[in-house]
Amino acid sequence: MNFEESLKELQKIIQKLEDKTTPLDDGIKEFEKGVLITRDCLETVNKASGKVALLQKDLDKLIETPFAESEE
Amino acid sequence: MKTYTIEQLNSYIERLLSEEEIIHNISVEGEVSGLSFSGKTAFFVLKDSAAQLSCMFYDFRGSEYLPRDGEKVAVTGTPQYSKKYGSLKFSVMSVRPVGRGELYERFLKLKAALSSEGLFDAARKKAIPSSARRFAVVTSPEGAVIHDIITTARRRDPLCDILIYPVRVQGAGADQEIAAAVTALNKYGTGAELIIVARGGGATEDLENFNSETVVRAVAASVLPVVSAVGHETDTTLCDLAADVRAATPTAAAAMVTADIYGAVAAVKAAAERMSRTFRLFISQKHSALYMSAEIMNRLFKNIFTEKRNMVITRAARLKLLSEAFLTDRLNRLSQHKIRLEKSNPLSLLESGYAKLFAKVPIYSAGQLGPGDDLDVYLKDGIAYTKVKEVKRV
Numbered sequence: 001m002n003f004e005e006s007l008k009e010l011q012k013i014i015q016k017l018e019d020k021t022t023p024l025d026d027g028i029k030e031f032e033k034g035v036l037i038t039r040d041c042l043e044t045v046n047k048a049s050g051k052v053a054l055l056q057k058d059l060d061k062l063i064e065t066p067f068a069e070s071e072e
Numbered sequence: 073m074k075t076y077t078i079e080q081l082n083s084y085i086e087r088l089l090s091e092e093e094i095i096h097n098i099s100v101e102g103e104v105s106g107l108s109f110s111g112k113t114a115f116f117v118l119k120d121s122a123a124q125l126s127c128m129f130y131d132f133r134g135s136e137y138l139p140r141d142g143e144k145v146a147v148t149g150t151p152q153y154s155k156k157y158g159s160l161k162f163s164v165m166s167v168r169p170v171g172r173g174e175l176y177e178r179f180l181k182l183k184a185a186l187s188s189e190g191l192f193d194a195a196r197k198k199a200i201p202s203s204a205r206r207f208a209v210v211t212s213p214e215g216a217v218i219h220d221i222i223t224t225a226r227r228r229d230p231l232c233d234i235l236i237y238p239v240r241v242q243g244a245g246a247d248q249e250i251a252a253a254v255t256a257l258n259k260y261g262t263g264a265e266l267i268i269v270a271r272g273g274g275a276t277e278d279l280e281n282f283n284s285e286t287v288v289r290a291v292a293a294s295v296l297p298v299v300s301a302v303g304h305e306t307d308t309t310l311c312d313l314a315a316d317v318r319a320a321t322p323t324a325a326a327a328m329v330t331a332d333i334y335g336a337v338a339a340v341k342a343a344a345e346r347m348s349r350t351f352r353l354f355i356s357q358k359h360s361a362l363y364m365s366a367e368i369m370n371r372l373f374k375n376i377f378t379e380k381r382n383m384v385i386t387r388a389a390r391l392k393l394l395s396e397a398f399l400t401d402r403l404n405r406l407s408q409h410k411i412r413l414e415k416s417n418p419l420s421l422l423e424s425g426y427a428k429l430f431a432k433v434p435i436y437s438a439g440q441l442g443p444g445d446d447l448d449v450y451l452k453d454g455i456a457y458t459k460v461k462e463v464k465r466v
Contacts, residue, residue: 003336010343017350024358031351038344045337050206050232052222054213055262062260067213067236 006041010034082155089153089160100125100162101146101170104139114138118147118162129164137169144170179283183310186285191292192313198297200317201265203331206233208264208296210253213238217272217301217322224326229333235264241271247284250311254290254298266297266329269311270322273304282309291315301325422452438465 013034016022022030053064089095102118102125109115114132116139118125127147132138139145149164169176186192201207211217213236225234237257239249250269257267269291271282281287282302291298291314300315301322312318319325414420422428428450429435441447441460449456 003331003333003340006340007336007343010340010347014343014347014350017347017354020357022354024355027351027354027358031347031354034344034347034351038340038347041340042337045230045333049230050226050234052234052236055208055235055237055257057256060260062237062256062262064235064262 003041006037009037078158079155082153082158086153086155089151096150097148097165098150099146099148101144104143104145105141107139107141116141118145125162126160127162127164129167135167137167139167139169146170179310182283182285182288183313186288186292186310186314191288196292196316198316200297200299201329203229204232204265204329206235206263207266207268207329208235208237208257208262209268209270210237210239210250210257211268211270211322212241215272217241217270220321220323221268221270221326224323225330227334228327229330231333232330233263235262242278242281247281247287250281251284251286251290254287254294258293258295264296266299267294268299268301268319268322268325268329269315270301270325271303272322273307279303279307279309282311284310287311288314299325299328422450425452427451438463 013030016030017027052067054067055062056065057063100118102120104116105119107114107116109132112131112133114129116127116129118127127149129135129147145167147162147164147167149162149166151160152163153160190196209218209221211221218236222234225232237253239253240246241250254267254269257264269282269287271279279302282300288310291300291311297317298315299317299319300309300312301319301324302309302311308318317328319328419428430448430450431441431445433440435441435447441463443460443462445460447458447460449458
């Protein structure tokens with residue numbers, strides 16, 4: 001789930017929690033779901049990291065090699 | 073020898089210069105350096121291999137062309153001497169580039185030709201992904217440009233992949249490299265969602281490769297959206313025109329195509345906080361609903377209890393009343409019986425002068441008696457002991 005989807009999902013949960021007719025059990029389940037979504041979302045940012053690669057033309061393809069930025 | 077004041081000398085030099093009309097309104101050629109601005113005035117030094125000349129260009133904003141450091145220009149104007157400061161400055165009226173006239177003509181011609189082919193049409197422009205997961209950069213792998221792009225992209229979205237297609241961005245043949253890179257990125261699947269073609273600012277000649285027809289055609293033919301971030305905002309290259317969008321700087325290009333993840337993270341955190349608050353409210357509402365139900369139940373129970381209790385009390389009171397009435401009734405009846413009983417007491421007859429006879433047993437009949445029998449006569453106030461003389465039956 002990406003950030004926009006997570007945000008939308010959290011929004012839905014908030015709406016359900018704002019609805020007085022939502023049964024207690026459902027409300028608790030929704031809240032737990034929301035906590036998990038938030039945790040997943042924040043973990044993705046903390047853990048993952050995109051790569052920077054240098055492309056090199058081979059015969060019929062482009063090869064990725066790690067890119068180390070030169071110190072300036 | 074005569075000694076002059078500075079003012080006298082400077083005034084003399086000033087007069088000499090202003091009278092020397094041969095150097096008024098002349099054109100001087102040289103290379104620009106030390107360009108700076110102060111308000112409406114541009115200051116620079118014009119140099120050639122042998123000498124230099126300080127220039128001031130008043131109200132430069134009206135000029136169609138503005139020189140940059142390192143450029144060769146011809147300025148038209150008049151040297152002016154300031155007697156106050158004892159300095160000479162060339163007052164520039166107009167400035168034009170030198171040595172690229174022919175180049176510029178070629179640029180305009182190519183621009184018109186490509187434009188008539190529709191390569192710069194707005195209708196051709198593709199939408200640029202604003203949160204690319206992976207994008208390619210065609211630029212030099214060294215220097216500030218790639219550094220700015222990586223830094224900016226990383227600061228906004230640490231998750232996106234950046235693929236650098238290293239090319240030369242200046243010098244002969246660089247245009248072929250740039251065009252080949254754009255073509256290769258389209259031809260071979262790299263997963264890149266778009267291409268940024270970037271180069272830092274530089275002299276106009278340095279940007280020539282981005283005015284090349286080869287580059288324009290490769291960029292225009294690109295299926296992947298292309299962001300052009302070439303040179304300064306003031307120079308528009310043909311590559312900029314052919315690209316789907318032009319970014320003012322490489323930094324701006326990187327910001328344009330990456331999502332602001334940290335902004336999104338903040339938004340998610342804010343939403344999560346709001347959710348927690350809402351949840352607390354939700355729970356407390358449920359709690360008060362429960363409490364209220366309990367309260368209602370309690371009250372109902374109390375009401376029922378009170379009602380039953382009152383019923384019992386009422387009935388007990390009625391029972392008490394009834395039993396009292398019953399008792400009174402019985403007592404009354406008893407006392408009536410007593411009265412009647414008393415009335416029928418034989419002793420009470422004695423009161424009214426009657427006497428009761430006993431001869432060992434109560435006597436009711438003359439047949440019970442014979443002459444000589446002892447007979448006790450009970451009167452109201454005493455007993456007479458007598459003897460029967462004679463019995464006569466009637």
